Amino acid sequence: MGRPPCCDKSNVKRGLWTAEEDAKILAFVSNHGIGNWTLVPKKAGLNRCGKSCRLRWTNYLRPDLKQDSFTPQEEEHIINLHEAVGSRWSLIAKKLPGRTDNDVKNFWNTKLRKKLVKMGIDPVTHKPFSQVLSDYGNISGFSNTGSSLITTQPSPACTGLPSTTIKGMPIIEKAQENSILDNNIHTWEYQAHFQVINQEIVQAHFFNEATSSCSSSSSNNLTQLSSPQSYSCLYQTQTTPCSSFNWSEFLLNDPFISTELQQQEEHDLQGVSMQNEIQMTNKTNANECNMNGVARKDSGALYYGASFGGQINKQSEGTSSSGGSFVDAILDRDSEIRAAFPELLDEVFDY
DNA sequence: AACTGAGCCAACCGCCGAGAC
DNA sequence: AGTCTCGGCGGTTGGCTCAGT
Incomplete structure (x- = not known):
């Protein structure tokens, strides 16, 4: 049989x-060092679970931990690392001396994510919301051509990060400027549209939320979503759908295939060793995030990413969506509505 | 002063792979 | 070979603080 509990x-x-409990742990660790955490409570005279003791030590009592707030450099580093590896907080924390995964996770959830949203950047994909919507339109089969929604961007004035932090932002800003001029969108319309787009992101961007709450198995998708391939669209005009963007390839591609861009990014991030670590876990994650369209329940979150992948494959192969999955049902219903109301295809909806 | 809601963060929960038995 | 725990991880939550009314 196994070990005793x-x-x-x-x-x-x-x-x-x-403070007394903290002192007991500190005293014990200083005398005996870190070993078997299950023995620590008994030996240190604590009525706590060993796992709880380990967490307390690693997240709060470790002498090498920084107690001060995150610096702008750390902030930028976290954003870059999150873009590269997704929500693998332990990997990110390893690149930030004195910070724990819990620290980084909390900082991201309370500060950085909101900051990116305010800037008009999707915190999951690290792409502008307009880009995400454009991509989303490609998934569902909609054409975004003519929709002023996808031209919207938040005012750059609201940004608080260095412009170099977000790859492609200057390009987006220029494209945004052009598209606004081209489409004669007045400022007030522009801002109103962004408010609409923000609401849409919250409501309709469910699959990204699902993947963001997906644990290890979702991280693979996150990384794929932020792979350099996805940035190719940034060089296109905002009013044009990303014709070169192929979600089925995107989701199926190994995100760690070496490209010049990726190598540059790895160099920028000093992330060569990290990429190796990721490759070690990637095999497992690839198995977990199977592409058979099976939505998996874990910690209250559905893995829509895998479902989308399966559906996209079907579409790209020209087969009907009669598989019976959740996404199949949505797309079937979508097709019905579009067939019944073809005029809706060219409408811009104000939800 | 009392109430309320948002923000923050320490700690917990549950899952997983590795390894002990 | 099978069962179980440990250690590690990411996601979630409970409770504290504080600003606004």
Whole structure:
């Protein structure tokens, strides 16, 4: 049989740690070092689970931890690393001395994600929302041509990050400027459209939210979504759908295939060793995120990414969407509506 | 002063791979 | 070979703080 349980979970203390408990752990670690955490509570005289002791030590008591707030350099580093590896906080934290995965995760969730959204950047894909919508239009089969929605961008004035932080932003800003002029969109319309687009992102961008809450198995998709291939569209005009962008290839491609761009990015991030680490885990993640269109439930989140992948493959192969999955049902219904109301194809909806 | 909602973060939960038994 | 725990990880949550009303 296996090992005996580390502790009686019903009788251990939970919740916030007291200074006395902290002192006991510190004293124990300084005398004995870090070893078997399951023995720490008993030896240190604590009524806590060993796992809880380890967390307390790694997230708060470790002497090498920084207590001060994140610097702008760290902020930029986190954004770049998140773009490269997704929400693999432990990998990101390893590149930031003195920071824990919990620190980075909290900082991202409370500050950086909101900051990016405010800038008009999708925090999951690190692409402008307009780009995400354009891509989303490609997935569902809609043509975005003529839709002023996809030309919208937030005012650059609201940005608080260095312009170099977000790849392609200057290009987007220029394209945005051109598209606004081309389409004679007045400023107030522009801002109103962005408000609409923000609401749409929150409501209709469900699959990204799903992938963002996906744990290890979603990280693969996240990385794919932020791969350099996805930035090729930034060089196109905003009013034109990304004809070169192919989601089926995008989702099926190995995100770690070496390209010049990627090598440059790896160099920029000093992430060569990180890429190796990712490749080690990628095999597992690829198996988990199978492309058979099976939505998997884990920690309350559905893995829509895998479902989309499966559906896209079907579409690209020219087969009907009668498979019966959730996405199949949506697309079937979509087709019905579009067939019944063809005039809707050219309409811009104000939700 | 009391209430409320948002922001923040420490800690917990649940999953996974590795390895002990 | 099968069962179980450990250690690590990412996602989530409970509770504290603080600004606004």
